[in-house]
Amino acid sequence: GIQVEQSPPDLILQEGANSTLRCNFSDSVNNLQWFHQNPWGQLINLFYIPSGTKQNGRLSATTVATERYSLLYISSSQTTDSGVYFCAANSNSGYALNFGKGTSLLVTP
């Protein structure tokens, strides 16, 4: 199946800082999503973004499908942004949504 790799694995930011999370994938995709898993374990869908660029408030994401990577930008980070960010993708030939191992983000006051 499709391989999904995320970097960095861990990130500590001071409140107000900006960050970029990266996701590389090994095959053509028909679905790519970014999720935020909050400290209570809930998986919140941030973006459905198999290609192109989207923005939602302080968050934005870009997927360059031809180069097989996606980026999640967090601007003016807040303590509530803490948690684990997962990238997940379906290949064009696959049935499963494959997850990366996540980026664990801690935003300190």
Add this chain to the structure above:
Amino acid sequence: NAGVTQTPKFQVLKTGQSMTLQCAQDMNHNSMYWYRQDPGMGLRLIYYSASEGTTDKGEVPNGYNVSRLNKREFSLRLESAAPSQTSVYFCASRRGGYTFGSGTRLTVV
């Protein structure tokens, strides 16, 4: 609009006991999925149902069975629980992007 609803939220089982995790979605999606999440890892697919009446194995199906009861409901059954099945279980449905339920935290002692 509830999305994907899972029950129960928490469960403790003794080794050898059986139980069924329930999942229902109200978005009229054809595809439904069961994933498990172990500490420090992304989600892994257990079983999926591409449409009502069909089910298929995912990456980690051993020890589990599923039933697609109707278009809305997809249940996961542990016939004889083992400590290795201690995990957090997520149900999801899909049209385009995936929507996840809030999870069931299962402990097998």
